[in-house]
Amino acid sequence: MPAAAVQPIPLPPRPAGATPADVEAYAAACLAHLHLAGWSFGWDKTTRRLGCCKMQRQRISLSRYYAEAYATREPEQLWRTLLHELAHALAWVHHQSRGHGAVWKRYCAALGIPGERASVRGIEFEAPRRKARFCLCHSETGEIYRTYTRHPRSSAARLSNCYIPGRKAETLGKLIIKPIAS
Known part of the structure; x- marks a missing residue:
């Protein structure tokens, strides 16, 4: 028996650019559009992961270093990461589901990123080194x-x-x- 087709979830129009201000505005618009009341978006200083969804704090964050590195080179990867984290938020709010299981994959497909994996392999992301103090x-x-x-x-x-x-x-x-x- 074939799997049921996933209903696409409409999203607000994406900005033309991929600057941090564009990402913040788009994330806020998506959170409001997807009825994720109480959820917020922000930046973090991580250098080993691209994004994070903290269910208990109701917060989605992206790495500022990653965003600055990819804003001009690969803006599509930046938008995919944001949608990836939004899929985690939706899976948690509607199904109390964590991780990268079947529920999360359905939300990824509904948000327009079918075949999304738990991690992105092969990206070349050089983390900045902090100066010794x-x-x-x-x-x-x-x-x-x-x-x-x-x-x-x-x-x-x-x-x-x-x-x-x-x-x-x-x-x-x-x-x-x-x-x-x-």
Whole structure:
């Protein structure tokens, strides 16, 4: 017996561009059009995933880094990611269904992205590297052993018992964390 045809869900007209402002406006229009009251859209700072749908918080977010990288190169992938996350929201609101199962796939097809997969393979997305702001260094010589993008939680009391492996005699009790001068 053939599977029942999926009824397409009409969506608002998509903007011509794919700037962050265009994506925000389109996401807000889609949330209102799909009657997802209480849901919101926003940006996040992730670099390892493209988008996210948080059911309990009723929030859809896209990676700002990803959006900036793909806005001009592959805007269609950006729109697909937004629709992918909207399908998660619809599956949750109407069926309490999480994940990439049959219910989610039906909503993907209804939103116009049939054959959508759980992940996108083969995209070339270079995550930006954060600049090091702190370093672990020798208090007397100034030799830097390690750098950090955020301040480590090590206190001075804990650092007094730390040393660099293989260099215990010269580093025990002499390590400090300090900001890197710009």
